[in-house]
Amino acid sequence: MIADPLKTQSAAKMTESPQHSVAPVSARHDFVLEVNNFSVDYGVGEDMVRAVNDVTLKLRRSQVLGIAGESGSGKSTLVYAMTRLLRAPGVISSGDVKLNLTNEGDPEEVTPLSLVDASERELRNIRWSHVSIVLQSALNALNPVLRVSREFNEVLKTHRKGMTRSQRHDRSVELLKMVGLNEDRLARFPHELSGGQRQRIMIALALALDPELVIMDEPTTALDVVTQREIINELNDLRSRYGFAMIFITHDLSLLVELADEIVVMYAGAIVERAGASELYQAPRHPYTLGLLNSFPPLHGERRELAGIPGSPPDLAELPEGCSFAPRCPFAMQRCRHEAPPLTNIGDSDRSVACWLHSGDPSVRVPVELSREMNPSRTRVTALKERT
Amino acid sequence: MRMLARRLVLYIVTAWVAITANFLLPRLMPGNPIQTLIGKITGTVTPNEIRAIRLSFGMGFHQGLIAQYFTYLTQLLHGNFGVSITLGAPVSSILREAVPWTVGLIGLSTIFSFAIGTFGGALLGWTRGSRLDALIPTATFFQAVPYFFLATVMLLLFGSDLHWFPVLGAYSQTVTPGWNLAYISSVIRYGELPLLAIVLSSLAGWMLGMRNMMITMIGEDFVLMAVAKGLPRRKVIWHAARNAILPSIANLSLAIGLVVSGALLVELVFNYPGVGDLLLQAVLNEDYPLIQGIFLVITLAVLAANFLADIVYLWLDPRTRTVAAV
Numbered sequence: 157m158i159a160d161p162l163k164t165q166s167a168a169k170m171t172e173s174p175q176h177s178v179a180p181v182s183a184r185h186d187f188v189l190e191v192n193n194f195s196v197d198y199g200v201g202e203d204m205v206r207a208v209n210d211v212t213l214k215l216r217r218s219q220v221l222g223i224a225g226e227s228g229s230g231k232s233t234l235v236y237a238m239t240r241l242l243r244a245p246g247v248i249s250s251g252d253v254k255l256n257l258t259n260e261g262d263p264e265e266v267t268p269l270s271l272v273d274a275s276e277r278e279l280r281n282i283r284w285s286h287v288s289i290v291l292q293s294a295l296n297a298l299n300p301v302l303r304v305s306r307e308f309n310e311v312l313k314t315h316r317k318g319m320t321r322s323q324r325h326d327r328s329v330e331l332l333k334m335v336g337l338n339e340d341r342l343a344r345f346p347h348e349l350s351g352g353q354r355q356r357i358m359i360a361l362a363l364a365l366d367p368e369l370v371i372m373d374e375p376t377t378a379l380d381v382v383t384q385r386e387i388i389n390e391l392n393d394l395r396s397r398y399g400f401a402m403i404f405i406t407h408d409l410s411l412l413v414e415l416a417d418e419i420v421v422m423y424a425g426a427i428v429e430r431a432g433a434s435e436l437y438q439a440p441r442h443p444y445t446l447g448l449l450n451s452f453p454p455l456h457g458e459r460r461e462l463a464g465i466p467g468s469p470p471d472l473a474e475l476p477e478g479c480s481f482a483p484r485c486p487f488a489m490q491r492c493r494h495e496a497p498p499l500t501n502i503g504d505s506d507r508s509v510a511c512w513l514h515s516g517d518p519s520v521r522v523p524v525e526l527s528r529e530m531n532p533s534r535t536r537v538t539a540l541k542e543r544t
Numbered sequence: 545m546r547m548l549a550r551r552l553v554l555y556i557v558t559a560w561v562a563i564t565a566n567f568l569l570p571r572l573m574p575g576n577p578i579q580t581l582i583g584k585i586t587g588t589v590t591p592n593e594i595r596a597i598r599l600s601f602g603m604g605f606h607q608g609l610i611a612q613y614f615t616y617l618t619q620l621l622h623g624n625f626g627v628s629i630t631l632g633a634p635v636s637s638i639l640r641e642a643v644p645w646t647v648g649l650i651g652l653s654t655i656f657s658f659a660i661g662t663f664g665g666a667l668l669g670w671t672r673g674s675r676l677d678a679l680i681p682t683a684t685f686f687q688a689v690p691y692f693f694l695a696t697v698m699l700l701l702f703g704s705d706l707h708w709f710p711v712l713g714a715y716s717q718t719v720t721p722g723w724n725l726a727y728i729s730s731v732i733r734y735g736e737l738p739l740l741a742i743v744l745s746s747l748a749g750w751m752l753g754m755r756n757m758m759i760t761m762i763g764e765d766f767v768l769m770a771v772a773k774g775l776p777r778r779k780v781i782w783h784a785a786r787n788a789i790l791p792s793i794a795n796l797s798l799a800i801g802l803v804v805s806g807a808l809l810v811e812l813v814f815n816y817p818g819v820g821d822l823l824l825q826a827v828l829n830e831d832y833p834l835i836q837g838i839f840l841v842i843t844l845a846v847l848a849a850n851f852l853a854d855i856v857y858l859w860l861d862p863r864t865r866t867v868a869a870v
Contacts, residue, residue, distance in 0.1 A: 300863060301860065310779070311773050314773065314776070
């Protein structure tokens with residue numbers, strides 16, 4: 157029998173995992189980002205479509221929040237709207253997003269900034285220096301007619317006014333080194349680089365100003381699995397070294413499990429399940445989470461049969477009555493087709509799910525797939541650093 | 545550099561093909577210019593007179609086609625384009641007279657039109673959906689109106705009636721041509737109205753092209769990134785415009801190539817002494833040497849402009865610098 161390397165190393169990993177290596181923060185500014193009852197619409201009036209529906213989530217400092225869901229589940233819309241990068245016809249219809257900025261002089265002090273109400277000027281000040289973003293396709297995210305050095309220069313010039321030319325150059329070289337690239341890449345144009353190199357440059361660029369929050373919108377989706385692996389390893393490493401918080405969007409749940417501390421699963425614009433990464437992976441509670449898990453081969457651990465989810469994501473303009481997932485759900489009950497389940501905590505745990513199966517009603521028999529227990533000896537599936 | 549050398553060779557070959565075609569075409573046509581000229585002379589023409597005419601136009605020697613071709617090439621290299629039949633002067637000196645007017649007027653209008661249109665288009669693209677969009681139908685209207693009609697109306701209204709601009713000709717009859725202030729300012733004054741007319745009628749093309757490219761670019765990820773980077777608005781616009789301008793540059797090269805051919809109608813309406821006017825006269829009078837000379841100059845100008853555009857494009861878009869793997 158081949159020993160599962162994850163099992164043996166997971167305990168050691170836990171004690172030195174990134175969130176613990178950072179100095180403990182007081183409860184006052186425990187969260188870098190707080191999103192409350194956030195809704196986003198596309199269009200207004202009759203043609204309005206609600207893409208994000210009443211989302212509430214919090215992100216602790218130096219932690220990784222994974223957002224998973226199929227295309228059209230609203231995961232990208234959520235983060236773009238949150239950071240006020242959403243373009244017309246997308247509009248924030250309700251809710252609030254609070255970004256807790258640390259002050260440079262006194263790290264104990266935080267200034268909350270409501271991103272929903274922030275002015276253009278305030279937004280420009282926090283962009284990139286506090287919140288940066290990495291997009292799915294680095295080829296499109298880098299201006300095709302500019303050299304790589306220009307991208308770094310521009311960011312440093314805009315936000316670090318005091319830096320001299322040679323300081324900017326040194327910083328750019330340092331950043332490239334951080335992601336394992338040689339400084340000669342600075343003189344290149346995007347089309348002269350490989351997909352993996354481009355994405356590394358994007359990551360280096362995102363870290364240029366030591367942001368508190370880095371948003372990754374499917375940064376590895378366009379890459380082959382080997383490069384994907386390398387980039388995930390690097391991200392884990394960088395995060396433990398620099399302690400930035402991260403929101404990682406992907407449709408690949410097995411990838412998230414390696415990287416995220418907490419995962420929220422979105423379906424039809426709403427959160428259907430929220431749990432710690434390993435809890436979610438080992439003991440999913442929502443039928444949709446189970447479906448997502450069965451759609452991807454796990455990167456580590458035992459093989460399981462790939463099943464996929466029957467049907468396709470719903471048309472947001474014509475959501476079914478009751479639970480949005482009910483038409484595709486193998487466990488749907490009568491109640492699911494009439495009443496939408498709220499997102500509630502399961503028992504007294506801190507994980508929550510929006511599913512009637514877990515409403516506590518004794519007459520409902522929870523399917524065995526959705527009532528698995530956690531295996532405490534395998535709390536986190538992160539043996540990446542040790543592997544390399 | 546290798547890229548440029550390769551292009552240069554291509555252009556030289558193209559120029560040679562154009563020159564050869566320019567040589568062959570008139571000779572493939574039925575009749576010849578001497579006969580046309582003789583046809584115009586009233587009264588009887590003696591064979592001696594015909595011989596004299598032939599000789600005066602350098603056609604007295606009976607050469608084979610190949611020999612003629614080499615004579616033609618040698619003459620071209622010496623800047624000898626032949627003698628105009630109707631004007632009786634060397635074609636090269638006639639062209640030297642006409643080309644600067646055309647290049648000055650049409651060239652300047654093209655540059656103005658390009659600059660204003662592109663800048664306006666970038667702005668319109670960025671503020672798409674705002675009230676500024678009303679500029680587009682306005683500009684399109686001026687481009688849609690037949691050019692000679694627009695020019696005539698402007699000439700009558702601003703020139704004849706309101707006397708805002710001087711009309712007819714390229715400079716006032718009271719000044720002496722030369723490098724003196726009076727002459728130069730007169731040239732500028734007389735050029736204003738034709739320039740305005742051309743810019744007004746060609747603005748829409750540049751503006752629409754740039755606006756549409758701009759809208760496409762705004763949707764690109766790198767523009768979103770520019771916003772996410774917290775760059776000031778003008779820098780974000782610059783990111784989009786820097787890429788949106790590339791097709792306009794390609795169009796500009798074509799437009800500049802056509803500058804030399806002149807705008808026939810402009811020159812007619814404003815009585816401007818350019819190449820367009822000259823070409824019309826040459827065609828009406830079947831003045832073959834002059835037609836040939838004008839065509840040659842136009843062809844070479846188009847080629848030169850294209851070469852220039854290639855260089856600019858290589859400089860602006862690094863993606864075109866990649867030489868195909870050998």
